[in-house]
Amino acid sequence: xxxxxxxxxxxxxxxxxxxxxxxxxxxxxxxxxxxxxxxxxxxxxxxxxxxxxxxxxxxxxxxxxxxxxxxxxxxxxxxxxxxxxxxxxxxxxxxxxxxxxxxxxxxxxxxxxxxxxxxxxxxxxxxxxxxxxxxxxxxxxxxxxxxxxxxxxxxxxxxxxxxxxxxxxxxxxxxxxxxxxxxxxxxxxxxxxxxxxxxxxxxxxxxxxxxxxxxxxxxxxxxxxxxxxxxxxxxxxxx
Amino acid sequence: xxxxxxxxxxxxxxxxxxxxxxxxxxxxxxxxxxxxxxxxxxxxxxxxxxxxxxxxxxxxxxxxxxxxxxxxxxxxxxxxxxxxxxxxxxxxxxxxxxxxxxxxxxxxxxxxxxxxxxxxxxxxxxxxxxxxxxxxxxxxxxxxxxxxxxxxxxxxxxxxxxxxxxxxxxxxxxxxxxxxxxxxxxxxxxxxxxxxxxxxxxxxxxxxxxxxxxxxxxxxxxxxxxxxxxxxxxxxxxxxxxxxxxxxxxxxxxxxxxxxxxxxxxxxxxxxxxxxxxxxxxxxxxxxxxxxxxxxxxxxxxxxxxxxxxxxxxxxxxxxxxxxxxxxxxxxxxxxxxxxxxxxxxx
Amino acid sequence: xxxxxxxxxxxxxxxxxxxxxxxxxxxxxxxxxxxxxxxxxxxxxxxxxxxxxxxxxxxxxxxxxxxxxxxxxxxxxxxxxxxxxxxxxxxxxxxxxxxxxxxxxxxxxxxxxxxxxxxxxxxxxxxxxxxxxxxxxxxxxxxxxxxxxxxxxxxxxxxxxxxxxxxxxxxxxxxxxxxxxxxxxxxxxxxxxxxxxxxxxxxxxxxxxxxxxxxxxxxxxxxxxxxxxxxxxxxxxxxxxxxxxxxxxxxxxxxxxxxxxxxxxxxxxxxxxxxxxxxxxxxxxxxx
Numbered sequence: 001x002x003x004x005x006x007x008x009x010x011x012x013x014x015x016x017x018x019x020x021x022x023x024x025x026x027x028x029x030x031x032x033x034x035x036x037x038x039x040x041x042x043x044x045x046x047x048x049x050x051x052x053x054x055x056x057x058x059x060x061x062x063x064x065x066x067x068x069x070x071x072x073x074x075x076x077x078x079x080x081x082x083x084x085x086x087x088x089x090x091x092x093x094x095x096x097x098x099x100x101x102x103x104x105x106x107x108x109x110x111x112x113x114x115x116x117x118x119x120x121x122x123x124x125x126x127x128x129x130x131x132x133x134x135x136x137x138x139x140x141x142x143x144x145x146x147x148x149x150x151x152x153x154x155x156x157x158x159x160x161x162x163x164x165x166x167x168x169x170x171x172x173x174x175x176x177x178x179x180x181x182x183x184x185x186x187x188x189x190x191x192x193x194x195x196x197x198x199x200x201x202x203x204x205x206x207x208x209x210x211x212x213x214x215x216x217x218x219x220x221x222x223x224x225x226x227x228x229x230x231x232x233x234x235x236x237x238x239x
Numbered sequence: 240x241x242x243x244x245x246x247x248x249x250x251x252x253x254x255x256x257x258x259x260x261x262x263x264x265x266x267x268x269x270x271x272x273x274x275x276x277x278x279x280x281x282x283x284x285x286x287x288x289x290x291x292x293x294x295x296x297x298x299x300x301x302x303x304x305x306x307x308x309x310x311x312x313x314x315x316x317x318x319x320x321x322x323x324x325x326x327x328x329x330x331x332x333x334x335x336x337x338x339x340x341x342x343x344x345x346x347x348x349x350x351x352x353x354x355x356x357x358x359x360x361x362x363x364x365x366x367x368x369x370x371x372x373x374x375x376x377x378x379x380x381x382x383x384x385x386x387x388x389x390x391x392x393x394x395x396x397x398x399x400x401x402x403x404x405x406x407x408x409x410x411x412x413x414x415x416x417x418x419x420x421x422x423x424x425x426x427x428x429x430x431x432x433x434x435x436x437x438x439x440x441x442x443x444x445x446x447x448x449x450x451x452x453x454x455x456x457x458x459x460x461x462x463x464x465x466x467x468x469x470x471x472x473x474x475x476x477x478x479x480x481x482x483x484x485x486x487x488x489x490x491x492x493x494x495x496x497x498x499x500x501x502x503x504x505x506x507x508x509x510x511x512x513x514x515x516x517x518x519x520x521x522x523x524x525x526x527x528x529x530x531x532x533x534x535x536x537x538x539x540x541x542x543x544x545x546x547x548x549x550x551x552x553x554x555x556x557x558x559x560x561x562x563x564x565x566x567x568x569x570x571x572x573x574x575x576x577x578x579x580x581x582x583x584x585x586x
Numbered sequence: 587x588x589x590x591x592x593x594x595x596x597x598x599x600x601x602x603x604x605x606x607x608x609x610x611x612x613x614x615x616x617x618x619x620x621x622x623x624x625x626x627x628x629x630x631x632x633x634x635x636x637x638x639x640x641x642x643x644x645x646x647x648x649x650x651x652x653x654x655x656x657x658x659x660x661x662x663x664x665x666x667x668x669x670x671x672x673x674x675x676x677x678x679x680x681x682x683x684x685x686x687x688x689x690x691x692x693x694x695x696x697x698x699x700x701x702x703x704x705x706x707x708x709x710x711x712x713x714x715x716x717x718x719x720x721x722x723x724x725x726x727x728x729x730x731x732x733x734x735x736x737x738x739x740x741x742x743x744x745x746x747x748x749x750x751x752x753x754x755x756x757x758x759x760x761x762x763x764x765x766x767x768x769x770x771x772x773x774x775x776x777x778x779x780x781x782x783x784x785x786x787x788x789x790x791x792x793x794x795x796x797x798x799x800x801x802x803x804x805x806x807x808x809x810x811x812x813x814x815x816x817x818x819x820x821x822x823x824x825x826x827x828x829x830x831x832x833x834x835x836x837x838x839x840x841x842x843x844x845x846x847x848x849x850x851x852x853x854x855x856x857x858x859x860x861x862x863x864x865x866x867x868x869x870x871x872x873x874x
Contacts, residue, residue, distance in 0.1 A: 051450060077452035089450065091443035102440040103451045105433060153451055297678060343855065347862055352621055352677045356809050359623070363806035364851050371844045491802055495685055502682070536693025542686025546679050547672060
């Protein structure tokens, strides 16, 4: 079977800065992968390349074997890639329900749309917020709204960029449960700093450092890895 | 939610119809003609209120489409000696030009500010070109462009299919009012459709919309084209009702005026900008009778004032002010100190 | 041969004209990111300074080269203090506010001086190239355009002020951390942009005549030139003026001024479709 997502030798440079450096990445259908790494390791840039917000300087991105490098964001989204961005990207002036409606309606009949909106809100647990304007919600709640927006589009691959940021402890636990539940039907890549959270959800973990993949292994093995600890503590990596 | 929304639209429509019937009863023919100007400018206002309020497209040269509508109507009507086809042509040409310009802007991914500058420059260029066509060699068919003198004796509107039966000024007023109300209802309808709601989403957050699989460029292009068509409709009526069109339709003042009306009335609504249009147009007509004042002076002053002090618009700004005053009156205890949220870890 | 020389002079004059009307805008828009719609009115105020000075019996050259930039520069500083400084970082609002300002100034000048065309005469005379007469004033404009470009490069590159201004526009917080005062630097930079525009208005006044509404005739070309030029002030203005000026002037020679204007617009639109960041977004990227 073809992998769901593959990058070959992916490079993204801004002027003299190399944010993503020759990344070869492979994700199977139905996989849940965590992406960790210190600030500025290139995780968000990597996501932006995957979703067409940046056009990579070099390399190739394949989605189910089909090259998607350099396509427009909306074309990639239509193929089935959904993303929750790092800074919540929502329609602040619209209500929670309308936000999700916008996502759910593409390519669906009004009746189906209404059902999917209800389901997405229930799944994330924000049905009680339906009529509130998103702009006035707390940061953690907005994160959940964005997650529901992404779910409502029913993408095959979901990218989550720091979904737990700004959440209370209970919200974080609920989020972990939601992510595990999503993973029964869809593949996910989750960028997160919070190691405890990573432990709650992950099996395989990829560590980014200075734009390149440093380690890729089982979560417990990664936690034990001396290089990873050095990177997080700011020591220089012994080559 | 839905019934209230419908109720407001119906109430506005009913008020519009009532005023339309009332005005010719209390005013003489000359005054009715003056009111026609307000109605025509109202259609023009709606065109910008729509693309800005529901599409988030800040067009600084909306006058270009208004003027193109007017000129197209004038030239075609002089050539054809009838007005129904020219009327449709005016809308079509304005929409086509808007679509062409929009294609360059949206598919070239111009940012808001550049979009503003490009639309502004666009209307200025047309203004300059039309102004320099005063010579007798500039003819389209039998119509002389006339440069800065404009095109006089544009045929008045006639009954479709019967060029010999012209509408009188009061009938033209009814026609213009009909189109204003119809445009309002059309835009309200668009607002309620899936496309309309989607365009609002695009206005709110383009990145999110495109990450959900919507082609933002296409949506904006459609909104812009519809706006161009409506401005063209306004322009055609403008040329028809006063039997005249000149390059001032393309002037900066014409584009600035409509922007001020929409800003003052509140971006995102239709009735607000319409009221602002009627009120401020009446004001500038009054100013033109005062010897020491100048309409540009006042217009510019209002624009600066609104931008600096009421960035949300006159009506919403006043509403904000009153809520603030009411909240202040209600609050007996000193305001609670709001602590800044603890800084989350951000990459 | 003679004809070729005449055409060359006229093309150079067209280029210098574009440089004159757009260099101030390049500083205010290109460097400070303020979309100044009142740019045309700065030109107009420069023109009026010359007209009024001439009426008061002041030497025209002094009025043109000293008073016009001085007066408009001060007006620019006043405008920056009263309006622009509240709007930094809000590009669309600066656009709207300066548009209001533009209308206001036109209205104000119309009320004070009336809506009539005022002329300025300068005694430069003309000279002959073969069978053709060329106005000496054309050479003067070419000279002023060249000097302006050279002076801007010199100021930006070799003076403390230029370095400070460039640094502040790049990163105002860092400049403040180094003990500079960004508000004052913004004010001065805006004033200099306005002053250069006033100078241009003064120098062009004898050719164009002066009316309250004259700004509108220039603003489109000025914006097209600056946008086509891209980020670099001098290289951008210089290259865009050269390209657009020669195309429109040569087209004008071959056809009519109207077609010349169309050609200018056409080239600019095509260029922007190919080079969305302007000429200096692709070429001469390291220049000023």
